[in-house]
Amino acid sequence: MNILQTLREKHQQGKKSIAVLVDPDKVEEPSRLLQLINLASENCVDYFFVGGSLVTTTNQSQVIKQIKDNVTIPVVLFPGNTMQIEPTADALLFLSLISGRNPELLIGQHVIAAPIIKNTKLEVIPTGYMLVNSGRVTSVAYISNTTPIPDDKYSLAACTAMAGEMLGLQTIYLDAGSGAEKEINARMIAAVRKSINVPLIVGGGINTSQKARTALDAGADMIVIGNALEKDPELLTEISDHVYERNQSGA
Ligand SMILES: CC(C)=CCC/C(C)=C/CC/C(C)=C/CC/C(C)=C/COP(=O)(O)OP(=O)(O)O
């Protein structure tokens, strides 16, 4: 079963997933990455996301290789631009930045990427990517030259997600941006959840297990954690224990 089908099934069953985001620029030594890979494996992490708004290094393929050499956790590209397409990954979030009005990130990059992706075995996951204001300007807001949705405009977010689903996007990713000061609030997640049927991914600023729990309770199907694990990898154990117990109990 491919990743999207699995996500849909888990969504139907109310089961949750965890993705660990690895930003290739932040991988300083292979030994640190190996530690995170092993921890992810011990804690039954579902996916590795690999990407960044701005990738200044050339080690993305090595990062993917190191993950694939050690564990069977699928690697999903989370690309900031077409230069980050790496055929050795398993899947790619084909992001359309629907919270913004930058045509390049709604369709432009996609036209350039489509023929390249077609020649790979990557599973394409059409994703409505929505940035929500998180207090300060994040890398992705700056790089994308778009204005995130205000964090108290629930209806704007819900209608944007609804439109994304009607356009045929297969998942919605609500992102406060990496290292966000404020994670996406529960009301915003719940409003978006209620407006769509496709799986909902939530990330940005989830740096405590309580924040992870709140996002999942509000309706996230998958949470993405990056920055917090760069500082405290052990946080993963706490969060995954909660997800595991919850999935077992069917809550
Ligand atoms: C269609 C293809 C292949 C590419 C375009 C993809 C689109 C539309 C991207 C939207 C905008 C964008 C720049 C997304 C990047 C999201 C991402 C990987 C964020 C990870 O965090 P960083 O923003 O790198 O955070 P740091 O500042 O912590 O490094």
Ligand SMILES: O=P(O)(O)OC[C@@H](O)CO
């Ligand atoms: O690094 P953090 O803040 O966990 O964010 C993860 C991801 O959603 C960013 O695009």
Ligand SMILES: [Mg+2]
């Ligand atoms: Mg980055």
